[in-house]
Amino acid sequence: MRRKEFIKKSTLTVGAGIVAPYILPSGRLFAKSGIEKAEHVVMVMFAGGVRQQESILGRYLEDSQGVSGVAGNIMPNLFNGNAPTKKIVYGQDIPGQTRGSDPIPRLLSDALANKGMTFNEVRAQSAGHYVGLNTLLTGSISTAQGLKTRPLSPTIFEYLRKHRGFKATDCWFVGNGIGNSTPLLNASTNENYGLNFGANMFIPPITFGSYGQNTLSNSKAYSNNELKPMYEMKNFLNNSFALENSRQTTIKNTDDERTHIKEFMRATYTKQSLGQISMPPAVSSTDAFNVAYSAEILKEFKPRMLAVNISEVDGCHSNFTGYLRSLHRADHITAWLYDYIQNNIPEMKDNTVFIVAPECGRNLNPNPILDENDWMAFDHSDANSLRVWSLMVGKNVPKVSVGSEGNPIGRLTDLVPTIADIFGVYDDVMNSGYIDPMAMSQFLRV
Amino acid sequence: MRNFNTKHIIKVAIFNILIINIYCTKEIHVQYQVNSAYIYESKAQKFKNKNEAEYISILYTGLYQKAIDPMELFQAQSVLYSIGDQNVAKEMLLSGYFNNPKIIIPSNAEMRNDIPSFITETYKRFYLRYPSEAEKVYFTNYIKNNPEVTVELIYTSFSTSDEYSFY
Numbered sequence: 001m002r003r004k005e006f007i008k009k010s011t012l013t014v015g016a017g018i019v020a021p022y023i024l025p026s027g028r029l030f031a032k033s034g035i036e037k038a039e040h041v042v043m044v045m046f047a048g049g050v051r052q053q054e055s056i057l058g059r060y061l062e063d064s065q066g067v068s069g070v071a072g073n074i075m076p077n078l079f080n081g082n083a084p085t086k087k088i089v090y091g092q093d094i095p096g097q098t099r100g101s102d103p104i105p106r107l108l109s110d111a112l113a114n115k116g117m118t119f120n121e122v123r124a125q126s127a128g129h130y131v132g133l134n135t136l137l138t139g140s141i142s143t144a145q146g147l148k149t150r151p152l153s154p155t156i157f158e159y160l161r162k163h164r165g166f167k168a169t170d171c172w173f174v175g176n177g178i179g180n181s182t183p184l185l186n187a188s189t190n191e192n193y194g195l196n197f198g199a200n201m202f203i204p205p206i207t208f209g210s211y212g213q214n215t216l217s218n219s220k221a222y223s224n225n226e227l228k229p230m231y232e233m234k235n236f237l238n239n240s241f242a243l244e245n246s247r248q249t250t251i252k253n254t255d256d257e258r259t260h261i262k263e264f265m266r267a268t269y270t271k272q273s274l275g276q277i278s279m280p281p282a283v284s285s286t287d288a289f290n291v292a293y294s295a296e297i298l299k300e301f302k303p304r305m306l307a308v309n310i311s312e313v314d315g316c317h318s319n320f321t322g323y324l325r326s327l328h329r330a331d332h333i334t335a336w337l338y339d340y341i342q343n344n345i346p347e348m349k350d351n352t353v354f355i356v357a358p359e360c361g362r363n364l365n366p367n368p369i370l371d372e373n374d375w376m377a378f379d380h381s382d383a384n385s386l387r388v389w390s391l392m393v394g395k396n397v398p399k400v401s402v403g404s405e406g407n408p409i410g411r412l413t414d415l416v417p418t419i420a421d422i423f424g425v426y427d428d429v430m431n432s433g434y435i436d437p438m439a440m441s442q443f444l445r446v
Numbered sequence: 447m448r449n450f451n452t453k454h455i456i457k458v459a460i461f462n463i464l465i466i467n468i469y470c471t472k473e474i475h476v477q478y479q480v481n482s483a484y485i486y487e488s489k490a491q492k493f494k495n496k497n498e499a500e501y502i503s504i505l506y507t508g509l510y511q512k513a514i515d516p517m518e519l520f521q522a523q524s525v526l527y528s529i530g531d532q533n534v535a536k537e538m539l540l541s542g543y544f545n546n547p548k549i550i551i552p553s554n555a556e557m558r559n560d561i562p563s564f565i566t567e568t569y570k571r572f573y574l575r576y577p578s579e580a581e582k583v584y585f586t587n588y589i590k591n592n593p594e595v596t597v598e599l600i601y602t603s604f605s606t607s608d609e610y611s612f613y
Contacts, residue, residue: 168531178527186530201530211521212528220541229588229595233603236584241489241609249495249611250532261534 037422037443038395040352042298042341043307043415045136047287047330048314049129049380050358054327056120056389057405060084064320064366065375074328076106077335078356078391079113089373090324092282099372100325104282107335112356116393117442118401121408124360125436127385129314130181132359132412137173137185137307139416139435148181151188153434156416157199158188160305163420163428168253169260169301171199174294174308176286178203182309187251190434198251199305200261204293205286208268217269224259231255264300268293278344280336283329287312291333295340302347305419308337316362320375338393353394353422357415361385388412392442396422400446413439486575492612498523500613502539505605508571509543511550536606544598557597561589564597572604574613 053063058073058081072084083103091103125135126142134142140153154162157171173186187198206212222230235255253261271277279292287310294308310330316323334356341348364384366376390410403409413436420429421441429435486492496504502522506514514522522539529535543549557564565585569577577585589595604610 173530175528178524183527199530201528203528206524206528211524215518215522215525216538216542218542218545219538220545222541225594226599229592230599230603233585233588233595233600234607236588237603237607237609240581241607241612243608247493247495251530252533253531258531258534258537261531262538265534265538 034421034424034426036424037397038351038353039304040302040348041305041355041419041422042294042337042352043136043305043355043357043419044291044334044337045133045307045309046313046334046356046358047326048311049316049360049362049385050313050327050388051316051362051378051384052121052387052389052405054324055079055358060324061087061375064378074103074324075331076103076111077108077331078111080111089321090328100321104328104332107281107332107339112335112338112354112391112393113401114399116354116391116397116399117446118392119390119403119410119442119445120401121403121405122357122388122390122410122412122414123408124358124386124388124412127360127380127382129311129359133182133185133309135412135436136357136359136415138188139413139429139439141413141436148184149189150181150184152190154188154190154193154197154432155185155199156307156419157186157305158190158193158197159416159420159425159429159432160423161197161199162193163425164304164423166304167257168198168200168251169257170304172294172297172301172303172306173199173201174290174297174306175201175203176205176290176309176311178206185309191246192432194245195248195251196245199307200251200253202293202297204290207265208272208293209289213269213272216265217273219262219266221263221266227255227259260301264297268296271296278340280333283333285312285326285329285333287326287330288333291337295337295344298341298348299345302345304423310334316378317367318369318377319371320366320377321371321373323377351395353392353397353419355390355392355415355419357390357412358388359412361387390415390442392418398446402446410442410445411436411439414442414445418442485570486573489573489575489609492609494613496611496613498526501536501611502526505540506543508605509549509551509601510546532611533606537602540602540605544602551597551601554596557589557600561586565589568600568604572601572610 053059055075056079058071058079060072060074061067061070070084070086073079073081074090076083088103089100091100093099094102124132126132130147131142131145134145134151137155138151138153145152160166161171175182175185183203186201187195277292278295280288290308290310294306298306312326313323313330315326338354341352360380362378362380362385363382366378369377371377417426417430417435417439418441420426421443426441499519502519503514526535552564562582565577565582569575
């Protein structure tokens, strides 16, 4: 080999050796589009079908039960407005007084609506929960989406892992139950993305509830020296079986990430048994449990993207009083999670975008079911169910309020492009071919 | 004294025959046996994914030599379903099973006394097939060269591997 040819080939080889480890799973060397606006995104999928009237519009009983003079805001941490002064039933119970007569004190000094970007009137793409959740996570209209199946379009987790190169423990989905399709929302079946790019997931009421305690809290803590040969043998067996991507049944972490997750789980069971899990101060519901364990995940993994689903507001199908109470509590626990990030996770404080949006709204007219106060309940199926809002606060988020009751701006499918925009992979995601054609980043709508 | 005519006697006889035929049947002796286990000729024959309940039942029976309690199965199944990375879930589940003294597995000394036989039995136990020559060589060398390798770790690697999730 001549000297010149040798130098040329060796330079290319060394160059390829340096560059190769940084090639993204999408095949590109670096993420193509723009500047990252923040390092972390936390999205609260809020909270099981929320009417505009009792949430952002602050009408309390006025637009639902035909009672006048009882308007007011029962979500003081998220929105502005004075609380109702009459017929208070959404608060905490005080012995000897009307049930729910003591509203939970506001946790944040200022409402989130004053800290960032509020879209007051957004169009949801579905009046149902599951398609709504799909919309929030995929940015797709999801009209052909079936129940008890994984999303057909890629989720935001897959986009970020493929185009932004995030590892599995950078992306988390925290579900609220194993019913219906909730535990399938961490990855799609899309052939170009799928489980290989899916997010980690816990369903805290199960994973860290009594079932998880009974089943997993007895697990052994192996040392890294013990785990190394186990992983080596397992990798040999898996390579030997050579499972094709299309037959994958689970998302995959690296050996180190798996060890990290298992250590986290064992530590969490221990903390739980010692009563050391931080919980929202005024609520002990399943949603609060879910949010509390989301906080534990955030503190441990500092994920780039975490989505948590809460849903107790859905009790509105048969109990309007319960719905008001759940809405008030969902406001409280969402604010608690925001506050927890600011005060307990320095790596994420001032470096996170916090998003809150319902997956769907609720009907304009009630069904005939009466509750303890003789108030009528509401389902979700009509045009009013397609009316929702969204809130976004955090790093590089402008303080602005757009849209109104008569002037809807934006779609729920905007949120995936918005998150892609935050992480600088907007073009990749928009050009994937799976995003609602009418969707765009909320940063571009204002 | 009452008179019995022939017609009456015939009627009674027919009635008795009918009663005997209806209510008396031949006793059938049922004998239950264990089916022979199907041994796969190749891993390529496995294409169906075990669901959570199948995975846990088979694993539990294999390790404890008895069926799992239905409530325990339901809880474990739900927990597996609630964790995104099934490898994490299964490794945690299994390490809990190994923490139970009632588990029935060979000792490490038994394994090291006859490694080839242990490897063959492990493949049959978890994969329902015989190991290939390459697999035998790999595990023989691996066990010999790594004194820290235990039956527990080998069983964990097999029962959380991709192939064990298929049948």
